[in-house]
Amino acid sequence: MDIIKELEKLRREHYWNASDCWYSCPKSADGSCNDSEMDECTCGADRHNRQLDRIINYMRTNVPRTESQDPDPNIEPPAFDLVSTVF
Numbered sequence: 001m002d003i004i005k006e007l008e009k010l011r012r013e014h015y016w017n018a019s020d021c022w023y024s025c026p027k028s029a030d031g032s033c034n035d036s037e038m039d040e041c042t043c044g045a046d047r048h049n050r051q052l053d054r055i056i057n058y059m060r061t062n063v064p065r066t067e068s069q070d071p072d073p074n075i076e077p078p079a080f081d082l083v084s085t086v087f
């Protein structure tokens with residue numbers, strides 16, 4: 001599993017309300033009809049995506065890739081020997 005690719009799937013789009021654009025996020029593709037809204041995200045997508053970026057950056061810099069993240073499907077995993085592990 002490519003964890004970065006899986007995390008990227010969690011990225012959010014800005015909210016867009018098809019029936020009443022008053023409630024759309026100003027940063028959505030068609031923007032908001034509420035002129036009092038500035039060009040700031042009101043739907044939480046920016047905050048969510050910033051947090052996601054922090055997690056992805058942390059994973060890229062601090063978590064080394066291991067074989068367990070990307071197992072070779074042709075290799076049988078070793079049998080777990082509980083007795084010799086415990087004692």
Ligand SMILES: [Zn+2]
Pocket residue numbers: 013014015025026027028040041042043044045046
């Ligand atoms: Zn938004």
